[in-house]
Amino acid sequence: MLAVDLTGTEPNVVEMHMMNVPADYHMIPHGLYIDNATDRLFVISHDHVTEEESIAVFKIMTYPADTPFANPNIPYLSFEFAM
Numbered sequence: 001m002l003a004v005d006l007t008g009t010e011p012n013v014v015e016m017h018m019m020n021v022p023a024d025y026h027m028i029p030h031g032l033y034i035d036n037a038t039d040r041l042f043v044i045s046h047d048h049v050t051e052e053e054s055i056a057v058f059k060i061m062t063y064p065a066d067t068p069f070a071n072p073n074i075p076y077l078s079f080e081f082a083m
Contacts, residue, residue, distance in 0.1 A: 017076040
């Protein structure tokens with residue numbers, strides 16, 4: 001999953017960290033919805049292994065201020081469930 005940091009003079013595309021994704025969950029995203037009220041990202045995905053569609057739900061999380069490797073402008077995603 002990619003995000004764009006627009007805080008600098010030039011846009012910077014960065015890969016978002018995705019936590020807690022099950023090892024057997026194959027995700028090829030092709031649709032997104034951000035719910036700002038719940039801080040969740042809904043991802044419509046195709047699984048090429050099972051040839052099924054699913055909706056993965058991620059919690060949009062911010063890093064603690066003292067996290068040395070994190071870009072403070074880009075959140076990370078914590079997998080909650082897929083349906």
